[in-house]
Amino acid sequence: MMQGVKKNMSVRPLVAVIVLVLLLLAVPDRAPAQQAMGPEVTSPADVKLREALQSLDTDSTTRYVEAFYDLNDDGHLEAIVYLIGDYWCGSGGCTMLVLSENGQSWKVVSTVKVTRLPIWVLDEKLNGWHSLAVQVSGGGIVKSYLSKLQFDGQSYPNNPTVPPAIQVTQPSGKVLIGSAASAKPLH
């Protein structure tokens, strides 16, 4: 019995050393992966998207938040972009763009003004595209609400405060962009 205990005690330091060595060996492999997730590293798609956005904007202070989602279930991601700054925002909120990949670049499918966060993608679809929903307030709307934007076959409505946009109280879907905390400079 005592011999068994002594044997176990003599083995434990060896196991600890092996575990430590394995952990140390693992660290160099993980470090680059964590860096690749950092905000300073962007994918080629991000770079192309930023170039497309820069062509629309002349304000050096503009920031943006992006999300990617396959809005029309064609296997290709669309970009949903929330532009922030004096050029794109006012008392009614900021401007949201929906863009789709166009060869090596991105083209604007919809420009939706006076939108606020959060931006939702809804489960429901119309004309093959998922509906979106944005918060609206300000500009005379003193009680904010969520407004649903349905695709009409060409684009989404450009104004969430007037028909055909409609108020929605129980959205079924998920939040694509929840806050501007991760906004990046455009230029």
Added chain:
Amino acid sequence: MSTITATAAQQGIDPNLLAAVGVRESGFTNITQSGGQGAGVFQIDLGANPSVTAAQAGNLQFSANFAAAMLSRNMSSIAAHHPNLSAAQQLQATAASYNFGVGNISGNPNTIDQGTTGGNYGSNVVDLMDCFSK
């Protein structure tokens, strides 16, 4: 009104424009919407303007100066970029730009308010200005 008159004069804009924006935004009341999505008489978006605090937005002097400065900047920008618009159209566009950003002014006089809250922001503010001037 003395705050509005003095602030508008400092920024070189019509005090009726500043007052009309305050009425359109909040009925000239100090409203703070959830999440900072519109704060104070002039409904400053705290998300888009992270340097502004809720307390500042709720202060009439501060918020009036913020709004007047934006209107002044936008008025100059619109005059420079859209000289095709008449003086009245530039005024309507300036009001509209306070609501949706000066970058959303296309220069087409027929679509100035397209995309503004309610689709009528600029023309409504101009109409409200007439009420103050009478």
